[in-house]
Amino acid sequence: MPGTPVRGVTDTQVIAGSFRRIDEGRRDPRVRIAERVYLADRFRAASVLDEPVELVVTPLPLPGVLAQRTGVAESWLARVACPPADLAMIGTAAWLREDLSACVGSPVDSRCATVPLASYVLPEGTGVATWSTRIMSAFRLADHLPIPRRFLGAILDGYGAIRYLNDIDVPIVVCVIDRSLCDESAAEVVMQARNANSQPVMLHDVCGWRPPAGIEALAFTVAL
Known part of the structure; x- marks a missing residue:
């Protein structure tokens, strides 16, 4: 639902923030987290957070x-x-x-x-x-x-x-x-x-x- 705090992981970044919407009405669906927009297929993993969080983007820690x-x-x-x-x-x-x-x-x-x-x-x-x-x-x-x-x-x-x-x-x-x-x-x-x-x-x-x-x-x- 819009407003849900989420964390998403791409190949290079970790993004935490408030989910806004997903635009599936186009060939390359987009996801909006807070004020940022990302290609949906960039995300490799995601989770719902228990508490609200301000938008934070950090590099992906390597294993x-x-x-x-x-x-x-x-x-x-x-x-x-x-x-x-x-x-x-x-x-x-x-x-x-x-x-x-x-x-x-x-x-x-x-x-x-x-x-x-x-x-x-x-x-x-x-x-x-x-x-x-x-x-x-x-x-x-x-x-x-x-x-x-x-x-x-x-x-x-x-x-x-x-x-x-x-x-x-x-x-x-x-x-x-x-x-x-x-x-x-x-x-x-x-x-x-x-x-x-x-x-x-x-x-x-x-x-x-x-x-x-x-x-x-x-x-x-x-x-x-």
């Missing part, structure tokens, strides 16, 4: 090597049109956004473009046409607890976020600890959770992943 390896490259356009929007990243917001600008490529597969990490997690922000990840400031997290149940995962970066580990009720939580720091407070919070009637998870068996050199990792489940 890159990680999408190829995880099997989502084939459905990438549909994923960008309707991302899950169920991940929260909690820490120092400015640092997290800077980290997401780091690029990931493959030295052995030149077919995969080198793309920033933001292309995979699609962080929410001003002037973005699609998003999947809410970036939350650890400094203000206490004012936003509990985290909405639509979030299925949370990444806690540093002690400022990890200290709220027991207050975050989502199915999957990843804690990122900088072991080069002398302060062991973040590690202690995680170990307390591990010692509280937890069950170990073997990362290689369950996730098919081994931490690279210089990184230590452990996983466990706890009752919610």
